[in-house]
Amino acid sequence: MEKSIRSTGDYWTKLLICALILLTTQVHCHFNPRINVTFLDNAVSTGAVCLDGSPAGYHYEKGYGTGADNWLVYLPGGAWCGSKGDCLARTKTIGGTTVNVTTTWFGGILSADSLVNPDLYNWHRTFIRYCDGASFMADVEAVDPETNLHLRGARIFRAVVDVLLAKGMKNAKNIILAGNSAGGLATILNCDRFRALVPNASRVKCLSDSGFFIRAQNLPGVEKREKGFADVVAFHDITKFLPKSCTSRMDPSLCMFPEYLVGDVQTPLFLLHSAFDQYQIQYNLKPYPAIEQGWKECTSNTRLCTPAQIDFMKEFRTTFLQTLKAIPDCPSRGMFINSCYIHDFLFSRARWNYQGPPSLGNKIIERVIGDWYFERCSAKAIDAETDHPLNCFDA
Ligand SMILES: *[C@@H]1O[C@H](CO)[C@@H](O)[C@H](O)[C@H]1NC(C)=O
Ligand SMILES: *[C@@H]1O[C@H](CO)[C@@H](O)[C@H](O)[C@H]1NC(C)=O
Ligand SMILES: *[C@@H]1O[C@H](CO)[C@@H](O)[C@H](O)[C@H]1NC(C)=O
Numbered sequence: 001m002e003k004s005i006r007s008t009g010d011y012w013t014k015l016l017i018c019a020l021i022l023l024t025t026q027v028h029c030h031f032n033p034r035i036n037v038t039f040l041d042n043a044v045s046t047g048a049v050c051l052d053g054s055p056a057g058y059h060y061e062k063g064y065g066t067g068a069d070n071w072l073v074y075l076p077g078g079a080w081c082g083s084k085g086d087c088l089a090r091t092k093t094i095g096g097t098t099v100n101v102t103t104t105w106f107g108g109i110l111s112a113d114s115l116v117n118p119d120l121y122n123w124h125r126t127f128i129r130y131c132d133g134a135s136f137m138a139d140v141e142a143v144d145p146e147t148n149l150h151l152r153g154a155r156i157f158r159a160v161v162d163v164l165l166a167k168g169m170k171n172a173k174n175i176i177l178a179g180n181s182a183g184g185l186a187t188i189l190n191c192d193r194f195r196a197l198v199p200n201a202s203r204v205k206c207l208s209d210s211g212f213f214i215r216a217q218n219l220p221g222v223e224k225r226e227k228g229f230a231d232v233v234a235f236h237d238i239t240k241f242l243p244k245s246c247t248s249r250m251d252p253s254l255c256m257f258p259e260y261l262v263g264d265v266q267t268p269l270f271l272l273h274s275a276f277d278q279y280q281i282q283y284n285l286k287p288y289p290a291i292e293q294g295w296k297e298c299t300s301n302t303r304l305c306t307p308a309q310i311d312f313m314k315e316f317r318t319t320f321l322q323t324l325k326a327i328p329d330c331p332s333r334g335m336f337i338n339s340c341y342i343h344d345f346l347f348s349r350a351r352w353n354y355q356g357p358p359s360l361g362n363k364i365i366e367r368v369i370g371d372w373y374f375e376r377c378s379a380k381a382i383d384a385e386t387d388h389p390l391n392c393f394d395a
Contacts, residue, residue, distance in 0.1 A: 033105055033106050033107060033111070033112070034103040034104070034105060034106075035059040035060070035061055035103060035104060035105075035106050035127070036059065036102065036103050037057045037058070037059055037098065037101050037102060037103065037104070037129070038057060038058055038059070038060060039055040039056070039057045039098065040055055040056050040057065040058075040159055040160065040163065043055030043056045043057075043159065046155075046159060047141070047150070047152060047155060048152060048155045048156045048158075048159035048160075049150045049152055049156070050091075050096055050097050050098055050129075050131030050132065050150065050152075050156075051081075051087055051090055051091045051096035051097065051131060051132060051133055051149055051150055051151070052091035052096055052097045052099070052148065052149075052150070053143075053148060053150050054097045054098045054099050054131070055098060056098070056128075056129065056131070056152075056156040056159060056160060057098045057101060057129045058126055058127060058128045058129060058160050058163075058164075059103070059104050059106070059126065059127040059129075060124070060125070060126045060127075060164075060167075061106060061110075061112060061124070061125045061126075062124055063122055063123045063124035063125070064122050065122050066122060067120070067121070067122030067123040067124070068122075068124075069171065069172055069173040069174065070120075070123040070124065070172060070173060070174040070175070071123060071124045071125075071126070071164065071169045071172045071174070071175045071176070072109065072110070072120055072123050072124070072125045072126065072175075072176045072178060073126050073128065073161070073164065073175070073176070073177050073178070073194075074109065074110055074125070074126060074127045074128070074178050074179060074183070074346075075128055075130060075136060075177070075178070075179030075180075075183030075184075075186045075187055075190075076127060076128075076129070076130045076179065076180065076181075076183045076347075077130070077179070077180045077181025077182045077183045077184065077210070077344065078094075078095040078130050078181070078182055078183075079095070079181070079182055080133050080134055080135065080182055080228070080229075080232045081095075081096070081133035081134075081232070081235070082133075082228065082229075082230075082231025082232040082234070082235045082236075083231060083235055084144075084147055084149070084235075086133075087133055087147075087149050087151075087235070088147055088149065090133050091149070094129075094131070095130065095131060095133060096131050096132075096133060097131055098129060098131055101129065104127055104129075106125065106127070107347055107348050107349055107352075108345075108346050108347045108348050108349055108351065108352035109178060109207075109346040109347070109352055109366075110125050110127060110347070111349065111352075112125075116349045116352065116353060116366075117352070117366065118366065118367075118370070119366065119369075119370035119373070119374070120176070120370075123174075124164075124167075124168070124169070124172075126160075126164060128156070128157065128160045130182065130183060130186075131156075132151070132152060132153030132156055132236075133153070133232075133236070134151065134153045134232050134235075134236040134238060135153065135182050135183070135185050135186035135189055135232075135256070136153040136154060136156060136157040136186045136189075136190060137153050137154050137186070137189060137190075137236065137238040137241050137242070138151040138152060138153045138154055138155075138236035138237065138238050138241070139151075139152055139153075139154040139155045139241070140152070140236065140237050151235075151236045151237065153236070154238075154241055157186075157190060158197075161194065161197055165197070165198070169198065170198070170200065171200070172198065172201045173201060173202050173203065174201065174202070174203045174204075174373075175198055175201045175203070175204045175205075176204075176205055176206070176207055176373065177190065177191060177194045177204070177205075177206045177207070178206070178207040178208075178209065178346060179207075179208065179209065179211065179346075180209035180210050180211065180344045180345070180346045180347060181209075181210050181211060181279065181343060181344055182211075183211070184208040184209045184210050184211020184212070185208070185211040185213060185256065185258060186211070187206050187207065187208040187211060188206070188208050188211055188258050188261050188262060188265060188269065189241075189242070189243070189256070189261065191206035191265050191267045191269060192243075192265060192266050192267050194206070194267075195266070195267040203373075204267060205267065205268040205269070205270065205372075205373055206265070206267055206268070206269045206270070207269075207270045207272065207346075207369060207373075208258075208269065208270065208271055208272065209272040209273070209344060209345050209346045210272070210273055210274070210277060210279070210343045210344050210345065211258060211271075211273075212258045212259075212262075212271055212273050212277075212320075212323075212324070213225075213229075213256075213257065213258065213280060213284065214257070214258075214259060214280065214319065214320055214323045215254070215257045215259060215323075216285075216316070216319045216320075216323070218319060219285060219315060219316065219319055220285065220286040220287070220288060221284060221285050221286030224284070224286060225284050226253070226254070228284070229253065229254070229256040229257065230253035230254075232256065233252060233253045233255070233256060234253065239252040239255075242255040242256070243255065243261055243264060245261075245264035246260045246261055246264070259323050259324075259326070259327065262327050262333075263327045263328050263330075268332035268333065268334075268372075269332075269333055269334075270333070270334035270335065270336075270369060270372050270373075270379070271324070271333070271334070271335045271336075271337070272335075272336050272345050272346070272365065272369070273320075273336075273337050273338075274337070274338055274339060274340045274341070274342050274343070275316075275317040275320045275321055275337050275338070275339055275382070275383065276313055276316070276317055276339055276340065276341045276342075276389035276390070277316075277320070277342075277343055278299070278341050278342050278343040279343035280316065280320075280343075281299055281313055281316055281341075282299040282300075285312070285316060287309070287312060288312065290308065291306065291308045291309045291312055294306065294309070295309065302341050302389050302391065303391075310388060310389070313388075313389055314387055314388070317339070317387070321337070321382065324337070324382075333380075334368075334369070334372035334378075334379040334380060335379070335380045335381065335382065336358070336360070336365060336368050336369070336379065336380075336381055337358070337381070337382040337383060338354075338356065338357060338358060338383045338386075338390075338392075339357065339383045339386035339387075339388070339389060339390045340354070340356070340389075340390050340391075340392035340393070341389035341390060341391060341392075342392060342393065345365055350393055351365070351393065352364075352365060352366050353365070353366055354392060354393075356390070356392055357383045357385060357386055357390075358381040358382060358383040358384070358385075359381075360379060360381045368381070
């Protein structure tokens with residue numbers, strides 16, 4: 001028998017309650033935010049390996065009760081690598097290897113706490129490790145003998161999904177593929193392919209958090225943004241895995257920009273994002289020469305920005321919203337676009353439970369997404385009022 005803890009207290013309070021329940025009732029306590037890694041059994045022999053050749057892995061917590069037939073598959077973020085040097089450097093980090101990986105934190109959308117995560121806390125929840133550097137998209141058999149780099153993101157994704165299918169996902173009723181940042185892009189890129197792997201599930205939907213990286217041809221730095229993705233497409237040789245709906249009408253090196261993908265995704269998709277996306281403003285924009293001075297400090301702390309620098313951020317927001325608006329609308333698509341100066345919402349309690357503009361009946365993000373997923377009510381909201389970056393999560 002399993003039981004979830006319903007307590008508003010902090011982590012240690014819950015741990016204490018868990019310990020007491022265990023001691024007094026022998027009931028399995030379900031509050032365990034650090035989850036061990038599982039490596040794929042035959043990862044090395046089947047080649048489902050990270051950049052450095054180490055085995056692919058995932059973290060999994062079993063569903064129960066009303067969640068027993070429901071699965072969440074989560075793809076974390078961690079940018080990309082698009083050259084030999086970048087990918088080699090990446091093998092020294094958790095973005096390129098599973099050497100030294102033991103546990104990961106299950107917070108926010110992965111949380112087992114029904115207060116933090118009321119719709120999904122008792123689902124089967126899986127975190128697939130991101131160690132390929134190309135949003136789970138590559139499958140190159142050849143290994144460069146000089147670098148020993150393995151380019152196998154798509155193979156990892158497929159191999160872990162096969163394990164999950166065998167574990168019971170093949171009989172699932174409800175499934176969510178979710179991810180943030182590079183994982184949010186991976187969610188958009190892999191959404192329909194994933195849907196095809198679970199034909200018997202009655203409801204499969206994709207949730208992309210902070211994965212809408214815009215090309216923004218009108219804003220400085222466009223060469224850098226285009227080259228960033230073009231390098232990933234070329235180095236990992238992923239053209240054949242990109243959606244044909246895009247590669248058939250434009251240069252495939254542009255087909256990692258979600259603005260050319262989202263309109264063709266057939267599976268219901270939710271876009272959770274800030275129009276003042278901190279990552280894109282900080283790393284993908286190039287400031288005009290007149291506002292270059294202090295840009296680094298300003299993008300780390302918006303209180304240090306000059307009015308001209310804030311105006312530049314507003315230009316980004318305008319372009320971001322126009323780019324979204326240009327995509328043909330579709331009733332099954334959900335959207336929640338706020339103005340927090342932030343990147344990533346899914347993974348922490350504060351962000352997953354954030355409640356602020358835009359307000360959909362004063363609901364927290366978790367509730368808005370639950371309403372979209374279960375079709376309880378429509379979930380499409382863009383903060384049209386706040387035209388400056390908000391510091392939503394300051395203490
Ligand atoms: C996680 O791994 C540690 C170290 O190997 C082990 O002691 C612990 O029992 C594992 N936890 C679970 C829930 O399997
Ligand atoms: C793994 O841990 C060892 C021992 O702390 C360290 O020397 C090594 O650099 C780590 N490797 C990676 C890829 O993190
Ligand atoms: C879907 O369900 C049918 C009928 O129960 C079964 O034969 C088939 O193997 C299932 N497909 C998958 C991919 O699980």
